[in-house]
Amino acid sequence: MYQQPPVQYIEPLFRPPSEARSLIIQVTNGCSWNRCSYCEMYTAPQKKFRPRPEAEVLAEIRRCAQQGLTPRRVFLADGDALVLSMRRLRNILAEIKSALPSVSRVSSYCLPSNLKNKSDDDLAELKGLGLRVIYVGAEIGDDEVLQKVDKGESRASTVAALQRARAAGIKTSVMILNGLGGKALSRQHALASAQLINATQPDYLATLVLTLYQGRERFETSFGQRFEELDSVALCEEMQIFIGALELENTIFRSDHVSNHLVLKGELGKDKNRLLSEIEQAIEHFRKHPEFDHGQLGY
Numbered sequence: 001m002y003q004q005p006p007v008q009y010i011e012p013l014f015r016p017p018s019e020a021r022s023l024i025i026q027v028t029n030g031c032s033w034n035r036c037s038y039c040e041m042y043t044a045p046q047k048k049f050r051p052r053p054e055a056e057v058l059a060e061i062r063r064c065a066q067q068g069l070t071p072r073r074v075f076l077a078d079g080d081a082l083v084l085s086m087r088r089l090r091n092i093l094a095e096i097k098s099a100l101p102s103v104s105r106v107s108s109y110c111l112p113s114n115l116k117n118k119s120d121d122d123l124a125e126l127k128g129l130g131l132r133v134i135y136v137g138a139e140i141g142d143d144e145v146l147q148k149v150d151k152g153e154s155r156a157s158t159v160a161a162l163q164r165a166r167a168a169g170i171k172t173s174v175m176i177l178n179g180l181g182g183k184a185l186s187r188q189h190a191l192a193s194a195q196l197i198n199a200t201q202p203d204y205l206a207t208l209v210l211t212l213y214q215g216r217e218r219f220e221t222s223f224g225q226r227f228e229e230l231d232s233v234a235l236c237e238e239m240q241i242f243i244g245a246l247e248l249e250n251t252i253f254r255s256d257h258v259s260n261h262l263v264l265k266g267e268l269g270k271d272k273n274r275l276l277s278e279i280e281q282a283i284e285h286f287r288k289h290p291e292f293d294h295g296q297l298g299y
Helices: 053-067 086-099 113-118 122-127 141-148 155-167 186-200 217-224 232-245 274-287
Strands: 024-027 073-077 105-107 131-139 171-178 205-211 249-257 261-267
Touching: 024 053, 053 086, 086 122, 113 155, 122 131, 122 155, 131 155, 141 186, 155 171, 155 186, 171 186, 171 232, 186 232, 205 232, 232 261, 232 274, 261 274
Parallel strands: 024 073, 073 105, 105 131, 131 171, 171 205, 205 249
Antiparallel strands: 249 261
16 A cells, blocks of 8 residues: 655755754745855755645654654754744644654754744744754855855844844854855955854854855856855865864864865864864875865864
């Protein structure tokens, strides 16, 4: 007898590396902003933004229970589940709590601007319903570059959203995009991004590297000036400035995405000196062996 799959997706589907074992429930298709010139995640025609019908989402959650799934974690896709109204989010989280009692953590991507429509009481309620982690692609803390890449956010809007989430007890995971300012704005990128991170003290911090698989034209048109991509040495030097300027108390740090030229893992601040030493070793390696430029090193 045919059994309908518990969940169905509109591909491509994306999730953070740490959600590899999570049950993914697609509550929206695409991203409500979807104008960032560096982002290629939701550019396919079928990824035009729309909330998925609430009845479909709730039915999928119930099918997961009926088919015996007992996930520990659920990730709400696609690009920014928190764009949904409180009514929808309340119903979805309540259904997960009721139908899937094994779930101890629900998480989602989050655009900072979407938290403006959620009160502090709303955020506290979402936490109580199971939302434990939000992933925020801050990318950079510099307002000049944020405007150039059409991010639709400022450093102030990102800081405010992260601080409000943490005040509600929701853990924050922040992504910074190494190389986004190019050579001309590399130091500016590193220092401004460190200021953003210091102001928000996220629970988790990750860095990725700007990667334009679909070509550079869209990005360079938005950037508005000649963009010089960073090589491996320059990327490591930017990371060196960034890590050196961080003043964190208890943040889990990862730089192990496939785009990264140097794999780094640690806790900031206690591992700061070790990480800086590993970055210095990588700089020396790439200078001595330019043939390995854009390769990935790990220590």
